[in-house]
Amino acid sequence: MRIAHVADLHLGARQYHRLNARGRNQREEDVGIAFVRAVDGIIAARPDAVLVAGDLFHAVRPSNSAILLAYQQFGRLRRELPDAPIVVIAGNHDTPRSTDTVSIFGLLHELGLYVAHESARRFDFPGLDLSVLAVPHAALTETPRPALEPSGDAKYQVLMTHGEVPGLFGGLDRTMAEAGGAHLEDSDLLRAEWAYVALGHYHVQHEVHPRVWYSGSLEYVSPNPWGELREEATQGIPGKGWLLVDLAASRVTRHPIEAPRRVLDLPALDATDLAAPELDRMIASAVGEVPNGVEGAVVRLVVREVSRAVARELDHAKIRGWKASALHFQLDLRRPEERGRQVGSGAPGRRQTLPEILEEFLTHRPLPAAVDRQAFVAEGLKLLEDADHAAADG
Numbered sequence: 542m543r544i545a546h547v548a549d550l551h552l553g554a555r556q557y558h559r560l561n562a563r564g565r566n567q568r569e570e571d572v573g574i575a576f577v578r579a580v581d582g583i584i585a586a587r588p589d590a591v592l593v594a595g596d597l598f599h600a601v602r603p604s605n606s607a608i609l610l611a612y613q614q615f616g617r618l619r620r621e622l623p624d625a626p627i628v629v630i631a632g633n634h635d636t637p638r639s640t641d642t643v644s645i646f647g648l649l650h651e652l653g654l655y656v657a658h659e660s661a662r663r664f665d666f667p668g669l670d671l672s673v674l675a676v677p678h679a680a681l682t683e684t685p686r687p688a689l690e691p692s693g694d695a696k697y698q699v700l701m702t703h704g705e706v707p708g709l710f711g712g713l714d715r716t717m718a719e720a721g722g723a724h725l726e727d728s729d730l731l732r733a734e735w736a737y738v739a740l741g742h743y744h745v746q747h748e749v750h751p752r753v754w755y756s757g758s759l760e761y762v763s764p765n766p767w768g769e770l771r772e773e774a775t776q777g778i779p780g781k782g783w784l785l786v787d788l789a790a791s792r793v794t795r796h797p798i799e800a801p802r803r804v805l806d807l808p809a810l811d812a813t814d815l816a817a818p819e820l821d822r823m824i825a826s827a828v829g830e831v832p833n834g835v836e837g838a839v840v841r842l843v844v845r846e847v848s849r850a851v852a853r854e855l856d857h858a859k860i861r862g863w864k865a866s867a868l869h870f871q872l873d874l875r876r877p878e879e880r881g882r883q884v885g886s887g888a889p890g891r892r893q894t895l896p897e898i899l900e901e902f903l904t905h906r907p908l909p910a911a912v913d914r915q916a917f918v919a920e921g922l923k924l925l926e927d928a929d930h931a932a933a934d935g
């Protein structure tokens with residue numbers, strides 16, 4: 542009895558304002574390719590059921606191309622694995638904030654998928670001895686919250702939901718937390734009766750507890766891809782992918798997909814006491830050491846201790862050349878920090894990032910009662926991200 546667990550596909554997500562030859566946003570195409578590769582892998586593995594743990598779409602109103610892709614790929618899964626039920630929940634990204642917005646998830650229902658997008662639903666598959674409690678983001682924001690409990694006599698009781706588990710970020714790198722996620726509780730997740738808990742929301746593949754997993758996203762679509770890369774490197778995770786779960790054996794196998802595009806955070810440089818020509822050489826050699834070059838890649842290079850004067854005198858023609866060749870080249874020049882100045886309330890010695898400062902400010906700022914704070918904070922972070930990309934693209 543094996544299930545495929547995939548999450549956070551974010552179909553329709555666009556980044557970096559770069560178009561391909563067909564006039565489509567290149568990153569949206571990458572996100573689609575990642576999905577197709579995951580579907581290829583799932584079909585090859587022939588699981589008994591497929592679970593999609595939220596944020597199938599990046600937005601409540603996905604682009605036509607995202608809708609078409611979802612329709613085609615789920616259609617393909619239905620044809621190739623006709624006996625495997627496909628269960629889908631909505632995450633925070635694809636949940637309408639207003640009840641008069643009709644969800645696109647109705648279309649998935651028409652395709653024969655088992656869909657929970659407004660409230661918690663239980664799907665029983667007696668032939669598989671499987672019961673799936675599917676709890677979308679919207680259900681977690683109801684008061685009172687529905688009980689997340691096993692039910693019935695199916696041997697395999699599975700919970701699928703989308704949100705943030707307690708202590709995931711340890712109060713440290715909050716930029717890894719996407720704004721607007723619902724909070725889950727250990728009491729919901731740790732019931733001994735759960736054969737498996739399939740989670741969505743956190744974009745780095747992660748075993749929370751035995752049999753409680755985030756499958757992670759299939760591409761770097763969060764506002765902080767660099768944090769995801771660092772976390773994946775720290776944990777030795779071989780890239781983005783999906784999970785194959787053997788419920789009888791309680792065994793989870795990672796199935797990485799081939800990355801549609803290279804996303805690279807180059808080792809940071811320190812420009813202390815360097816003049817512009819020396820720093821130019823250091824940057825050129827850092828870029829030169831990238832295997833196969835930066836062409837077509839998403840690249841960041843952080844350089845610390847760069848004064849305004851040195852930044853001005855750098856070889857900007859050369860930098861523009863890398864920007865033109867890479868899909869996205871972010872030369873992140875940081876000014877010398879003012880000694881002894883403590884900014885923000887993060888851990889000692891660590892400054893808050895701009896998104897963290899903004900999130901904290903927006904979270905505490907007085908708001909009119911009619912304004913949804915989660916949506917307000919999410920919108921602010923989104924605007925900052927867009928401005929960031931626009932600036933990086935010159």
Ligand SMILES: [Mn+2]
Nearest residue numbers: 549596634742
């Ligand atoms: Mn997500």
